[in-house]
Amino acid sequence: MAAFDAIVVGAGQAGPALAFRLAAGGRRVALVERAEAGGTCVNTGCTPTKTLVASARVAHLARRAADYGVVLPGPVGVDWPRVKARMDAVVAKSRDGLTGSLEATENLTFLRGHARFTGPHAVAVEGRALEAPWIFLDVGAHAVAPPIPGLDRVPWLDNARLLRIEALPRHLAIIGGSYIGLEFAQVFRRLGAEVTVLEASPRVIPREDEAVSATIREMLEAEGVRFHLGARGIAVAPAGDGVTVALDGAAPIQASHLLVAAGRRPNTDDLGLDAAGIAVDARGAIPVDDALQTSAPGVWALGECNGRGAFTHTAWNDYEIVAANLLDGEARRVTDRIACYGLFTDPPLGRIGMTEAEARAAGHRLLVGHRPMSRVNRAVEKGETTGFMSVLVDADTRMILGAAILGTDGDEAVHGMLDLMQAGVPYTSLLRTVHIHPTVSELIPTMLGDLKPG
Structure with missing residues (x-):
């Protein structure tokens, strides 16, 4: 059993920052990551998508050049491989920089592999046993799909897989008219794809006030995005090299690609939380108190897995709260945070x-x-x-x-x-x-x- 002062599971936004802070104070820290350093934000969230938003905006403004008195030599074209290469380069720079820092930091052991609890303060990583009095979980979340008939028979995409496609979609169908779905809808429409959004609610982003929802829908419709709101009876089926999306009261949609953007679930199902006495709720989130401590003493949950915020900035604030309380003698609370x-x-x-x-x-x-x-x-x-x-x-x-x-x-x-x-x-x-x-x-x-x- 390798003994550490702290074990951090997950190299998203909160985990590395906390590991660096602990290591700088002389504590021996193990940070475990089963995939890529940087978590969702760097690899499949903020960094790649906002890079795509920037490329799509340039294409959109170029098409509007005449509105500003600017004359272009010909029609605006989009080279998807170059757009993707730019996105991948931006991601790689951020991810590789973080990886290098984790590998080079004194007092910090960076381990690749999947971590599972074997006891209240014990974790196994690919056959290696670790223990520590402090354990911090920053394991993030993943996209999930509702029970849509036929989904198991078509090559549907989540936000991560959509970023890896090698060719621009001819027609992208998106199930889910909330934040992720709408960002991708505008990006791919501006890059030249047909886009259709299907949303079960009577309006997009239903948690927002009606004026916000209506204005965003009108804005995207003006750019050519099509909407089916209050969509019922959605079913999908293979159609050549694409997908047919059927729904009640409308003609079937013939799409080349299908994105399902209908929610996320914390990555907590295979961590062995029972062995540590760590509770989870029905959504898979780990309940925490105002200081982000779980039901198990000495174990904290940060970032998207605790259900207290689904954003990079809330994950970073989780780190700040935990570090301030444990290392600086403060008494910061997550409920002091303004949404x-x-x-x-x-x-x-x-x-x-x-x-x-x-x-x-x-x-x-x-x-x-x-x-x-x-x-x-x-x-x-x-x-x-x-x-x-x-x-x-x-x-x-x-x-x-x-x-x-x-x-x-x-x-x-x-x-x-x-x-x-x-x-x-x-x-x-x-x-x-x-x-x-x-x-x-x-x-x-x-x-x-x-x-x-x-």
Whole structure:
């Protein structure tokens, strides 16, 4: 049995950062990874997809060149192998850099293989036995598919496999109209594929407020993405070298490729958690307390596997919380974190705090602010006026409860309001703040100065 001070299972966002911090403090650390260093974000999530978003945006703007008085020599073409090669190079640089650091760090042993608990503080990795008083799980999640008739007979894709295709799809059918599905829908439409999205709910991204859902659908429809909302009776079958997608009340869809983007499940099913007394819920997530400790003393769960956040930034904050509490004598809590995330369509959505439905359900008296991007000079000057900004304020406390900016630079501009929320400062503090012109952010005080009861 090899003894360590700490074992970290998973080299996603939280795991390596914590391993580096522990090793720098003189602790002997084993970090175990069964696949590639960097986890979902680096290998199959943020890094590759946002690289594709950038390529797709260039193609889209090139097609719009005449709108800006720019004349191109001919029609815009897309070379998928070169697009993919650029994406793969960006991924490799990030992944290989992390791998090299893990392999070179003093006090850190980087092990390749699958880890399983054999006891409360014992782990086996490919026949090698490890033990440590502290164990940290950063094992991520994977895409899952609903029980769709015929799915076992067709070569369907998840987000990871879609990134490995060697040729651009002729017609990409996407089952799932939420964040992952919509980003891929716009990317592949802009790169030249036909795209059809099937969503069981009556609107896309149903957790968002209706105005956000409707605007994003209209935006993508304007680019040629087709939608079947409230889709029922979905079934798939092989069709030559493609897939036929059938659904109630509509003609069958003849697709060359099928992406299933209908949810994710934590990678907890084969970790031997029972041997360590670690509880899991019905979704496979590991319940944790406010300090991210599991039901087993001395074992923490970070990142997507704990069900407390499905984002790179929440995984990184998990690391910060655990490191601060264990190493710095602090008492940080995951419930102090304000919900924030983005949908990286173009233009993007930046979302913080509560939606309007959540705020009303919580019983808040609301002040509501709204401003279309068509009244934001920066958006007009860029020729990108799709979307709007909105904010919710508690009428009694004057605190911002939530906000959304769907529009050019919205994923960046929204952070000013997020910072105000984190600081516990009322919205009125922004009213006298002078912002740079011309920016998207400068219209936030204007919007806050025109709040109305909602």
